[in-house]
Amino acid sequence: MMRDIGLGILVGVFIYLLVMGYNILPVAMLLGAGFLLWRFVIQRQLVHTNGKGVVVSNTPIDFADIGGQNAAKKELQEALDFLLHSDKMKALGIRPLKGILLSGPPGTGKTLLAKAAARYTNSAFLATSGSEFVEMYAGVGAERVRSLFRRAREIAKREKRNSAILFIDEMDILGAKRGSNISHHEYDQTLNQLLVEMDGLSTDQETPILVVAATNRAEALDEALLRPGRFDRQVKVDLPDKEGRLAILQIHTKNKPLASGVDLEAIARETFGFSGAHLESLTNEAAVFALRAGETQITENYLREAIDKVMMGEKLDRKPTPEEMERVAVHECGHALLAEVVRPHSVAHISVRSRGNALGYVRHNPKDDLYLYTQSMLEEQIMVALAGAAAEEEILGSRSTGAAGDFSQALNLAEKMLISGMSKLGVVDLDNLGPEKRHEATKEIFEHLETETREVVQRHREVILTLAEILRTEETISGESLREYLQPSA
Ligand code: ADP
Numbered sequence: 001m002m003r004d005i006g007l008g009i010l011v012g013v014f015i016y017l018l019v020m021g022y023n024i025l026p027v028a029m030l031l032g033a034g035f036l037l038w039r040f041v042i043q044r045q046l047v048h049t050n051g052k053g054v055v056v057s058n059t060p061i062d063f064a065d066i067g068g069q070n071a072a073k074k075e076l077q078e079a080l081d082f083l084l085h086s087d088k089m090k091a092l093g094i095r096p097l098k099g100i101l102l103s104g105p106p107g108t109g110k111t112l113l114a115k116a117a118a119r120y121t122n123s124a125f126l127a128t129s130g131s132e133f134v135e136m137y138a139g140v141g142a143e144r145v146r147s148l149f150r151r152a153r154e155i156a157k158r159e160k161r162n163s164a165i166l167f168i169d170e171m172d173i174l175g176a177k178r179g180s181n182i183s184h185h186e187y188d189q190t191l192n193q194l195l196v197e198m199d200g201l202s203t204d205q206e207t208p209i210l211v212v213a214a215t216n217r218a219e220a221l222d223e224a225l226l227r228p229g230r231f232d233r234q235v236k237v238d239l240p241d242k243e244g245r246l247a248i249l250q251i252h253t254k255n256k257p258l259a260s261g262v263d264l265e266a267i268a269r270e271t272f273g274f275s276g277a278h279l280e281s282l283t284n285e286a287a288v289f290a291l292r293a294g295e296t297q298i299t300e301n302y303l304r305e306a307i308d309k310v311m312m313g314e315k316l317d318r319k320p321t322p323e324e325m326e327r328v329a330v331h332e333c334g335h336a337l338l339a340e341v342v343r344p345h346s347v348a349h350i351s352v353r354s355r356g357n358a359l360g361y362v363r364h365n366p367k368d369d370l371y372l373y374t375q376s377m378l379e380e381q382i383m384v385a386l387a388g389a390a391a392e393e394e395i396l397g398s399r400s401t402g403a404a405g406d407f408s409q410a411l412n413l414a415e416k417m418l419i420s421g422m423s424k425l426g427v428v429d430l431d432n433l434g435p436e437k438r439h440e441a442t443k444e445i446f447e448h449l450e451t452e453t454r455e456v457v458q459r460h461r462e463v464i465l466t467l468a469e470i471l472r473t474e475e476t477i478s479g480e481s482l483r484e485y486l487q488p489s490a
Contacts, residue, residue: 106275168213270304346366
């Protein structure tokens with residue numbers, strides 16, 4: 001409407017100027033060029049909104065297809081009941097739920113939860129990502145937000161759905177604290193537009209829209225987004241615990257032929273820290289290993305090999321020299337030995353095959369998922385980290401750069417001890433401690449642990465030599481074999 005009036009006035013002015021005898025050609029050409037630029041550059045960006053950036057799907061995902069995450073599922077379902085029973089809500093004067101924020105590490109099932117939410121509520125499902133809104137041209141992001149909400153309504157209507165769920169992944173890119181992106185105000189405008197659209201959502205609207213956003217940096221979001229009436233439900237989607245991992249493994253092996261006797265619970269136990277996406281990839285890799293070996297069933301060995309692959313990366317063809325190989329074998333045996341001495345039955349296996357950045361590695365076998373560590377546990381972990389270099393020194397007479405990563409890990413653990421008040425300084429504020437005192441305190445932690453580590457290595461020198469020799473030819477040693485060799489000298 002406004003555009004038509006403006007256009008009419010413009011044409012009128014032009015005719016008037018023409019009648020008065022002015023030469024309007026340069027101005028008309030300039031305006032024409034401006035219009036073409038707008039058409040081709042800005043409009044093309046907007047077309048994007050209806051193009052590849054948005055995924056519309058009739059999602060076949062159900063809450064039962066999501067393993068673990070029971071607390072998140074329950075909380076989400078409770079929130080969704082608002083949408084399902086909006087009449088009851090309205091009768092009680094409860095304001096509609098407009099946004100749910102799913103926060104947690106990548107690959108934990110946030111997208112799956114949003115899809116399951118759409119199915120649960122019989123909603124149309126549109127998915128996009130925060131990065132899709134970031135453009136160089138001012139106003140494009142904001143227009144994209146507007147058109148997204150419009151499109152959600154259209155699709156819901158066309159598919160005859162009760163409501164629409166708009167899923168925005170990587171919300172932190174779009175919804176970072178305003179003013180934090182110094183380079184351009186485009187982000188702020190886009191965020192403002194999202195807030196405007198969300199504020200405009202009300203029960204009276206024909207098609208309720210629920211915005212489900214996902215982020216792994218909830219702390220970076222603008223507070224305005226988290227205010228009541230916007231994303232007022234926050235659901236944490238954490239890494240799965242052991243039971244959760246088992247459930248996810250069961251879901252992803254349902255369509256795969258597992259050999260009889262495969263102990264998925266053991267695999268769940270050995271995969272502490274894995275996300276759902278890691279576990280999915282693990283089951284897939286195990287199936288690929290079986291295929292490559294020409295087998296029709298997936299054995300536990302393939303699953304174990306897949307753990308290594310997901311954890312450490314692809315096996316490399318990099319061939320170390322015989323001297324390097326000897327050093328790597330001694331180094332890894334040092335770690336494994338110490339781990340087994342301080343925590344019996346904790347080594348899953350030792351390997352000197354190059355994978356990712358590592359020339360060799362020891363995979364540990366956590367008994368339980370642990371979220372708290374005592375002082376002695378931290379000290380034991382430091383000793384295990386120091387043992388690689390200690391074994392190199394004791395057996396080969398010198399250290400190598402291979403221990404650099406171990407030392408930084410040991411330093412991190414020592415820092416953890418400092419901030420947990422486990423050093424002689426007691427409870428301290430690390431920021432005000434000063435580098436000198438900090439150094440002294442860590443040094444003291446290390447001094448006696450290093451001595452102790454060296455003593456254990458010296459005591460088991462012969463076992464390390466034997467194991468390193470086997471490793472050089474066999475490339476891997478299982479935890480069970482390690483324990484057998486260790487028995488007589490223990
Ligand atoms: P996020 O959105 O949290 O980054 P996704 O939901 O996209 O993670 O998950 C990626 C993939 O990982 C899924 O397609 C699925 O195969 C697997 N996955 C992640 N979490 C789970 C889970 N809880 N249960 C089953 N599969 C999962």
